[in-house]
Amino acid sequence: VFRLLSTLTLLLTLRYTFSIAITCKFGYQDWVVIGNVYTCDVKNLDNREILANVTEIEGTHLDEKTNSDVRKININLQMCQFLPFGFEKFFPNIEGLRIAHSNLVSLTQSDISVFPKLRSVDIFNNNLKWLDADVFEKNPEIEYLYFGDNQIKSIGYDALKPLKKLKHAVFHYNVCLKKNAIGEEEIQALQEIMNQNCDPGHKTIATEKKRINELEVERTYQKQKIKELEEIVKVEDSQIMWMLWIFIPLLVLGILAAVYFYRNRSPYQTNSILLPRSNGIDIERLENETNDTNGYSSGATNLI
Known part of the structure; x- marks a missing residue:
């Protein structure tokens, strides 16, 4: 029991140190590729912390709808320098992610790989300066990319290569790239231009990128630690339940025996x-x- 309490304390500390509650306005919105889908339109978000962990979703669903029905997350005109982790625990069926006019400075593989069904990624008018080569590696279902109006100077080599289903890519109004592509041939040409113009080792952003990557490692560790502690709690909670199933009947029998002898004394x-x-x-x-x-x-x- 003491070990369980200690584990729970550590779990709660990790989970809630940078906890954040997300307020959603639920409704239907029409999006490229995925159509008119049930959406969480995020409100009142102010996140400048890379370790932010979503611990609660607030908002009223439409009739008979649940979190599992949500297909898109829309973060528009908010303060979201880093995408909080933990959305996937509440919304497991996300197909579209949009972050627009929200000062986003980083988007990494760990941010979007938690949404394996992702088909549309719209990161418009933010402060992105680079994309790593592996950013889309675990999201092969993506069909639509929109990264227009950012500050991108660096893109990892062949970053678009894992996206075999990609149909439309928009990268206009960036530092190293000002081009869009529709269809397989244009996308291949766009990838070649990226490899030529968007130096993945751009010196002006090396220091900032290193800092973000170090924080990303810390965030990955925190997520893994929370997951491990949750598993420990499940196992120990199960063991305690078995102990209670044995102890409670014995306690009841003891009480009944005491009552019986008390009533039948001379x-x-x-x-x-x-x-x-x-x-x-x-x-x-x-x-x-x-x-x-x-x-x-x-x-x-x-x-x-």
Whole structure:
């Protein structure tokens, strides 16, 4: 039990140190590729912390809808320098992610790989300066990319190569790239331009990128630690439940036995229990004298 309490304390510390509650306005919105889908339109978000962890979703669903029905997350005109982790725990079926006009400075593989069904990524008018080569590696279902109006100077080599289903890519109004592509041939040409113009080792952003990557490692560790602690809690909670299943029936049987013996004790035992011995007084002699007195009084009454 002590170990379980210690684990729970550590889990709660990690989970809630940078906890964040997300407020959603739920409704239907029309999006490229995925169509008119049930959406969480995020409101009142102010996140400048890379370790932010989503611990609660607030908002009222439309009739008969649940978190599992949400297909897109829309973060527009908010403060979201880093995408909080933990959305996937509440919204497991996300197909579209949009972050627009929200000062986003980093988007990494770990941010989007938690959404394996992702088909549309729209990161418009933010402060992105680079994309790593592996950013899309674990999201092969992506069909649409929109990274227009950012500050991108660096893109990892062949970053678009894992996206075999990609149909439309928009990268206009960036530092190293000002081009869009529709269809397989144009996308291949766009990839070649990226490899030529968007140096993945751009010196002006190396220091900032290193800092973000170090924080990213810390975030990955925190996520893994939370997951491990949750598993420990599940196992130990299960063990405690088994102990309770054994202990509680024994406790009930003990209480029933005590009640049974209490109800079936003799009157003499009752008096002996209820009348304490104190100051050297012989309780039994006192009882006998009381009985004799009562007998004498009864006899005198009869004679009268």
